[in-house]
Amino acid sequence: MSIKTSLAKPYNFQYNPQETALLLIDFQRDFLLPDGFGASLGNNTEYLQKAVKPTQRVLQECRSYGLLIIHTREGHKPDLSDCPESKRQRGNLKKKIGDVGPMGRILIRGEYGHGIIDDLAPLPKELVIDKSGKGAFYATVLDEQLKERNIKYLVIVGVTTEVCVESTVREANDRAYEVLVLDNCVASYNQDFHEDTLRKISSQNGIFGWIGNSEDFLKSLR
Helix, strand or coil: CCCEEECCECCCEEECHHHEEEEEECCEHHHHCCCCHHHHCCCCCHHHHCCHHHHHHHHHHHHHHCCEEEEEEECECCCCCCCCHHHHHCCCCCCCCCCEECCEECCECCCHHHCECHHHCCCCCCEEEEECCCCCCCCCCHHHHHHHCCCCEEEEEEECHHHHHHHHHHHHHHCCCEEEEEEEEEECCCHHHHHHHHHHHHHHHHCCCEEECHHHHHHHHC
16 A cells, blocks of 8 residues: 655645545536626635636646546536525525526536536546535435545545535545645635635644645645
8 A cells, every 4th residue: 555645734644545536526617607606696706716727737637647536516406306495595696596597597407507617527437426515425425436436535626615615524524534625726705714714624733634735735646
């Protein structure tokens, strides 16, 4: 078993690549593009775009190395049977989940806006987990898929830092996965929330996981 070490906080992250997966959280058009749901809430999508290029490099090298690649998408069935009315109504928004927006029905599976951006599009052989909640483990087969492949370590990238990324990190921690979050490959519409979340994850000597940088992780993988 070949153990590798990547620089990280609060201390170096050790992992076995054969037991490691790259988990890309919700790089969807509805969140990252100017015509998407995120922008309709008054958010600046340019903040999320900053995570795309470094994530591209991580994805390319992890593919070349042979790491397991998993993508997630937040969204709902067309009949909204998996979308609680409380979630749909929250925020008193003009355009709600399921309503028609510039890229089709908002956060509905199969619609253009629900899809992952072209720059990080999944390959046919890569797993795509559709989720109805914030965390990637909630009401999905993610845990079963990871256990089936003997995955113990997760390298997490995605959006947004304080919502779906943090929720997934907490869920993974409760399921005994060792988690490394790459700080330049996650992003938020709010920089304060982004930084606070990263501090929380690695606080108390790594209560939820480790925080690292994509260049340090790729250096360790090479």
